[in-house]
Amino acid sequence: MASEPKYIRIVGASQHNLQNVTVELPRERLIVLTGLSGSGKSSLAFDTIYAEGQRKYVESLSVHARHFLEQLSKPEVEYIEGLPPTLAIEQRAAAANPRSTVATTTEIHDFLRVLFARVGIPHCPKCGARIHAHTVDQIVDAVLSYPPETRIMLLAPLVRRQAGDLHAVLRRIQREGFVRARVNGELRDVKDLSELPKGRKFDIDVVVDRLVLRPEIRPRLADAIELSFSLSDGVVIVSRAADAARREGRSPLETPANGTTPANGASSAAAVANHGKAPRGAQSNGWLDETFSERYACTRCGITLPELSPRAFSFNSPYGACQTCGGLGTTLRFDEQLVIPNDNLALANAIAPWATAQRDVAASQRAALRQLCAAFDVKPETPFKNLPDDLRRIVLYGTRPADAKRFGIQFEGVIPNLERRTKAAGSDGGRSRFINYQSEHVCESCHGARLRPEPLAVRIGDRNIHQLVQLPIAQATKLFDEMSFTGEAAVIAEPILREVRQRLRFMDAVGLGYLTLDRP
Ligand SMILES: [Zn+2]
Ligand SMILES: [Zn+2]
Known part of the structure; x- marks a missing residue:
């Protein structure tokens, strides 16, 4: 051998x-x-x-x-x-990219986006109420679960708290052959509505159909709901006589926000609306309303959510990214301490971003500072820290109208000036000149969550997608192992959960359980 x-x-x-x-x-x-x-x-x-x-x-x-x-x-x-079999291990360049996190590089984020888009529970980004989207069949079932012989009305809300010329709306109601409408909670004949006083605000719902509950009304009910959807952008109000509502309690789909006590005549829909809310179970002259929407809409706030597809849950997508910070979770702001790095220096030399100005600009800047000093009767050689508080504030942030009156001066302020020039510069190259004077702050709109309010209001369990990726991997592994869904959601979620669990368990097993998924 x-x-x-x-x-x-x-x-x-x-x-x-x-x-x-x-x-x-x-x-x-x-x-x-x-x-x-x-x-x-x-x-x-x-x-x-x-x-x-x-x-x-x-x-x-x-x-x-x-x-x-x-x-x-x-x-x-x-x-x-003499070459044996070869094997190469390459070092992967560690990306210092804030748009890349543990969750995105492991694809966990992609699976989470799909999971939230498909089985997440949407909530109203304004009031936090859970938001439902109802199919016609679901609404029919809900209505048919009221006690038999309940008198109901189906209404299409056309006008909410609107003043001004409502004739176009009224003409439309008449033209389409409707005979009754509910105006500020009161049932009226459409032909009597020609003279609505101007300057007042109105709620107008057109009565699409009136029925007494019996099993055979199912097709007619479905038609009325469809018609209402087409009139009022996917919304229908089902109003039932309150004596029936008292006996029956509540419907399976919705819990009226103000309970199910029967209406007394004094509590009109308009009065409820005056409190700033139009609860789903609003009462009106002995009738109890339930509002259903075929779309994801908060019927209290009148907000309709856009279709939330997986890309809406990505801070790297323009459809999902917070509009203030562009999905970074932080914004750059000019920082006093970087603008004035050494406050022992004389005012004229203390302003760091002005030290590099071109000669003509520098001359006009110095002239402005001399004027300020004259107004406050201090020497321009005074160290910045020894200047009067008001003058320091004015140098940094500019004069307010009150200052102009009090000191007889006007000054833009170093920081507003930098902000204006940054905006004007537009391009990255132009902006980078100022970056030394800026520090990073948590975004005021998304508070670091990087997404728009609508996707952030979608939750699984009690967490939105941002709160989920903030968990350490060990904790997330446990959470996903225990996560379960029922019905159709379970069928949709199962393959996604499998992928997420597999990746989480792997990272946990190799000792990365302490890392959070949002870590860059
Ligand atoms: Zn709301
Ligand atoms: Zn933001």
């Missing part, structure tokens, strides 16, 4: 910038290649030795197997002797 070669002998390596290198490398030793950037370390290690080893390995395989492997071209080298 031939003895194992003691060296890897490389002859005439000319790959990339290698210049006909011939070298012997001892085997079974740790070898370090060092040298200047561009001297050919990688060309020798990866592009010659490793590449040749791979090529030989692939050549040793059957034609069939080779078919599935990437074909490497032969490296520029005369020959290599």
Whole structure:
């Protein structure tokens, strides 16, 4: 048996910038290649030795197997002797990109986005109430669960708290053949409505149908709901006589916000609206309302949520990213301490961003400062920290109208001036001039959550997607192991959960349980 070669002998390596290198490398030793950037370390290690080893390995395989492997071209080298099978591990450049987090690089974020879009529970971004979208069938079922013989009305809300010329609305109601409408909670004949007083605010709901509950009304009920949807943008109010409501309690789909006590005549819908809310279970002259929406809409706040697709849950997508911070969770703001890094300096020299100004600009800036000093009767050589409080504030933030009156001066302020110039600069290049004077602050709109309010109001359990990725991996692993859904949601969620669990368990098992998923 031939003895194992003691060296890897490389002859005439000319790959990339290698210049006909011939070298012997001892085997079974740790070898370090060092040298200047561009001297050919990688060309020798990866592009010659490793590449040749791979090529030989692939050549040793059957034609069939080779078919599935990437074909490497032969490296520029005369020959290599004593080469064992090769293996390469490359260092991956650690991305210092804030848009890349543990969750995004492991794809967990992608699965979470789908999960939230498909089975998350939307809430109103304004009042926090849970938001339902109802199908016609669901509403029909809810209505048919009222006691038999209940008198009901189906209404399409057309006008909410509107003043001004409502004739167009009234004409439309008449033209479409409706005979009754509810105006500020009161049922009226449409033909009597021609003279609504101007200047008052009105709620107008057109009565689409009136029914007495019996099983055979199902098709007619469905038609009336459809008609109402088409009139009022996907909303229908089902109003039932309150004596029936008292006996029955509440419907399975909605819990009226103000309870189910029967209305007394004094509590009109208008009075309720005056309190700033139109509860789902509003009462009106002995009738009890339930409002249903076919879309994800808060019927209290009148907010309709946009379709929340997976991309709405991505801070890297314009559809999801917070509009204030662009999805970064932080904003840059000019920082007093960076603008005035040394307050022992005289005012004229203390303002760091002005130190580099062009001569003509600097002259006008100094003139402005001299004026300020004159108004306060201080010398321009006074150290910044010894200036009167008002003057320091005015230098940094400019004069308010009251200052102009009191001190007889006007000044834009160093920081407002920088902000204006940053905005005007627009491009990244122009802005980077000012970055030394800015510090990072948590975004005021999203408070660091990086997304728009609508996706942030979608929750699974009691967490939104941002709160979920803030968990350490160990805790998230446990949470997802215990997470379960019922019905259709379970069918949708199961394959997604499997992927998320698998990745979380892996990271937990290799000892990364302490990391949070939102870590860059
Ligand atoms: Zn709301
Ligand atoms: Zn933000």
